[in-house]
Amino acid sequence: xxxSARPLAVCLLSGGMDSxxxxxxxxxxxxxxxxxxxxxxxxxxCELQAAERVARALGAREQRVVEIDLRALGGSALTDxxxxxxxxxxxxxxxxxxxxxxxxxxxxxxxxxxxxxxxLGARDLYIGVNQVDYSGYPDCRPExxxxxxxxxxxxxAAGTEQGVRYKVHAPLxxxxxxxIVLRAEALGVDLGLTHTCYDPLVRASEVLACGRxxxxxxxxxxxxxxxxxxxxxxxxxxxxxI
Amino acid sequence: xxxSARPLAVCLLSGGMDSxxxxxxxxxxxxxxxxxxxxxxxxxxCELQAAERVARALGAREQRVVEIDLRALGGSALTDxxxxxxxxxxxxxxxxxxxxxxxxxxxxxxxxxxxxxxxLGARDLYIGVNQVDYSGYPDCRPExxxxxxxxxxxxxAAGTEQGVRYKVHAPLxxxxxxxIVLRAEALGVDLGLTHTCYDPLVRASEVLACGRxxxxxxxxxxxxxxxxxxxxxxxxxxxxxI
Numbered sequence: 345x346x347x348s349a350r351p352l353a354v355c356l357l358s359g360g361m362d363s364x365x366x367x368x369x370x371x372x373x374x375x376x377x378x379x380x381x382x383x384x385x386x387x388x389x390c391e392l393q394a395a396e397r398v399a400r401a402l403g404a405r406e407q408r409v410v411e412i413d414l415r416a417l418g419g420s421a422l423t424d425x426x427x428x429x430x431x432x433x434x435x436x437x438x439x440x441x442x443x444x445x446x447x448x449x450x451x452x453x454x455x456x457x458x459x460x461x462x463x464l465g466a467r468d469l470y471i472g473v474n475q476v477d478y479s480g481y482p483d484c485r486p487e488x489x490x491x492x493x494x495x496x497x498x499x500x501a502a503g504t505e506q507g508v509r510y511k512v513h514a515p516l517x518x519x520x521x522x523x524i525v526l527r528a529e530a531l532g533v534d535l536g537l538t539h540t541c542y543d544p545l546v547r548a549s550e551v552l553a554c555g556r557x558x559x560x561x562x563x564x565x566x567x568x569x570x571x572x573x574x575x576x577x578x579x580x581x582x583x584x585x586i
Numbered sequence: 587x588x589x590s591a592r593p594l595a596v597c598l599l600s601g602g603m604d605s606x607x608x609x610x611x612x613x614x615x616x617x618x619x620x621x622x623x624x625x626x627x628x629x630x631x632c633e634l635q636a637a638e639r640v641a642r643a644l645g646a647r648e649q650r651v652v653e654i655d656l657r658a659l660g661g662s663a664l665t666d667x668x669x670x671x672x673x674x675x676x677x678x679x680x681x682x683x684x685x686x687x688x689x690x691x692x693x694x695x696x697x698x699x700x701x702x703x704x705x706l707g708a709r710d711l712y713i714g715v716n717q718v719d720y721s722g723y724p725d726c727r728p729e730x731x732x733x734x735x736x737x738x739x740x741x742x743a744a745g746t747e748q749g750v751r752y753k754v755h756a757p758l759x760x761x762x763x764x765x766i767v768l769r770a771e772a773l774g775v776d777l778g779l780t781h782t783c784y785d786p787l788v789r790a791s792e793v794l795a796c797g798r799x800x801x802x803x804x805x806x807x808x809x810x811x812x813x814x815x816x817x818x819x820x821x822x823x824x825x826x827x828i
Contacts (some may be wrong), residue, residue: 412654417702448701451741455697460659482746491737495652498733504724585606 350376352466354457355514357381357407359394361538361563362472362516364526365375367402368472368531369515378464379407380457384446385415390551394539401537414446430543430556450483454492455499458510462500467510474516474524489514521566529572538573545579552579589597592618594708595755596699598650599623599649601636604714604758604807607766610643611757612712617765620706621649622736626688627657632793636781644780652698656688668789672785673797690724696734697741709752716758716766719827731756763808771814778817794821 353375357363370377381395392409397586399407450473457469462543475486476558482488495511499502503510508538528535540563541553553560595617599605612619623637634651641649659707692715699711715726724730737753739745746750758766768779782805785793796800797820808818 351731384813408658410655410658412698414651414698414701416650416652417698418705430635435611444700447704448741451696451697451700451737455690455693456656458690458693459656462689463660482743483741485740488740491733491740493736495730496694498727498730499690501689501724502665522733561783 350374352376352464353379353468353470354380354451354461355470356457357395359391361535363526363531364538366470366472367517370474370535371402373530376405377406381409381503383409383411385413389410391539397537432558458496461504465484470513472516474519521562522569525566525570525572552577554579592616594706595619595710595712596622596703596708597712598699599637601633602782605642606775606780607770608712608757609716618647621646623651625651625653627655632786633781639779652681674800681817701736704744709750709808712755714758715756716761742766751763763804764811767814791822795813795817796821
């Protein structure tokens, strides 16, 4: 049963490893957590099933999915017919913004989260961005998150009338993927429930991660560095198709 | 034919009087304008047909509609089963935020517009907010718009990599409804194409504005003050059902 005496938070939950650990951090911080997921035309929409599993397993108060069709605007390999890059060296310094960047995605997601927080009376937003995920994504940087907090105070009735300050928590911001894997373990998050791959192979009810997109390579690198085995099934790891 | 040598702008176009005049201002400023409308679960979705008419009449380069179901989050008379207030004195100073406020709506709309602008290579956003429309809406204030510009520079690849500054134009910000009616006339905007009412009566293909919600009362007040007749059909004006 949710304890209504706890403060409320809104957590963006994609169903990936990072947002699952972020939700666990919000729970550990003592919040009753309302999870917000988006169906935004992503090719890997099986992550929404993962989000539902994760929300339930980690004791979220509820999870809602908002539909927003960003495909109408074009411009990303995550929503368009642009190829998802494979087998890149994700440990090399990134040059520029990768083709999987969805323009202003985190701005849109945080804006909707803010609207929901205002409706709920929550003042705390959680988002699972981190330095590794940054890898060229401008809207994963701390200065972006601080600018959003400044905007939030001006954008809302609560900020204007009652001087409410919204806080954007990004507990993974400074963590490597290795540290996130270990943090998941410490917080009891089952990473087998999560979905990370940008380009999964879906056969009947079985979902296989590709093992070759940036997201898979970063995730697998994190598990390897932590000396742990990823519980997920992969179609291919290190170029070897299974 | 669109002239591709003109700079591009993205204009939020609801189909109302204010956004129509804003689009006309963007055209007058020399932009090729991409219009962005939202189907967000609003009760008065016939405004989307008005947006399409207005975009065509004013020579927009294109108009796109993004679906985002804000009803999933609740909290406003514009999307929920909350009653739209009627017959209020809209000339009286507003106390607090009206029930037609949709939490963080302009933040969400500007965020999506920003994503599209980045995809298009546009740096200019137009939004039809004004002081009268403010009437308690926090996200219609100039300080909100400036905060959004600061966020935009940090939120985008173009802002980060090329130092692009996005500008949020709100050409109606300081205008009264009376001045907006006269500005429409000066710019050749046919306000008979627009739709303003929060709670219209729709019969077959005919749309009647209620004449009693805040939006209708503000609009009618603007026409009266300008000494002009509103070309729209109303179900009721000043309490008299026609």
